[in-house]
Amino acid sequence: MTATPTTPADIPTDDTSTTDTIHEDRLWRDDGWTAKVVKNEEDDGWAVAMFKDGESEPALVGPWTMGRDKKNPKPLDVGAFHTLVKTASEVLRRHEQQLRAQLHKRISVDGPDGEIDVTLDIVPDDYDPYAMLSAIDRFGETIATVKVPPSFKLSRNSARAWVENDFQRPQ
Structure with a gap:
């Protein structure tokens, strides 16, 4: 073994x-x-x-x-087993958090009517990976959503440019 x-x-x-x-x-x-x-x-x-x-x-x-x-x-024994379960569960939770952080980004920028949260959610499909770029207003309403390549880099500048371009799909 x-x-x-x-x-x-x-x-x-x-x-x-x-x-x-x-x-x-x-x-x-x-x-x-x-x-x-x-x-x-x-x-x-x-x-x-x-x-x-x-x-x-x-x-x-x-x-x-x-x-x-x-x-x-x-x-x-029962005590050791429960400690191991707790530790292994924590390891899995941290892996899930890390994956979530890699696949979901959120940046706030100023918009014409107040702050806008711009999110990027990557969908790691084996055959057709993509990402969804979304804008959410201060009331939690989705203003716009566009499909972008999974390699799209969300930054304060790219989010601001997307908002200023009336949410047209970034080039």
Whole structure:
């Protein structure tokens, strides 16, 4: 085994298994998560991999404590499992926030009738990626929306130019 598993090996993959609760020394499944303790081939230590149900890649892989015999891993327990679930959930949340920040930009500029929020929402489609450029007035109403290339750079200057050009599609 390796300390960086790519699939939850030795974990049954039939449809009913993801709802079964397992509480073993090296394998825990509960609350939509699976923790698996694996041997780290690069040294004498152990690692734990956390898988969210339905995912083939671990959300978290980290070192695991050695047992008292200094050979085998410390058994998983309810406290450790809940700490691992919390940590793995936080990692996933941060990844989602980072992706959201990459795909959604917002800049405020002055318009003829007050402040306008200009947003850029990138749609990362595998075949036809694009972005939507939108203008929203101070009341939350959408004034204009145009489709732009996903490579469009939203900046204060580009937003201001779009507003000043009566929301015509940027060139």
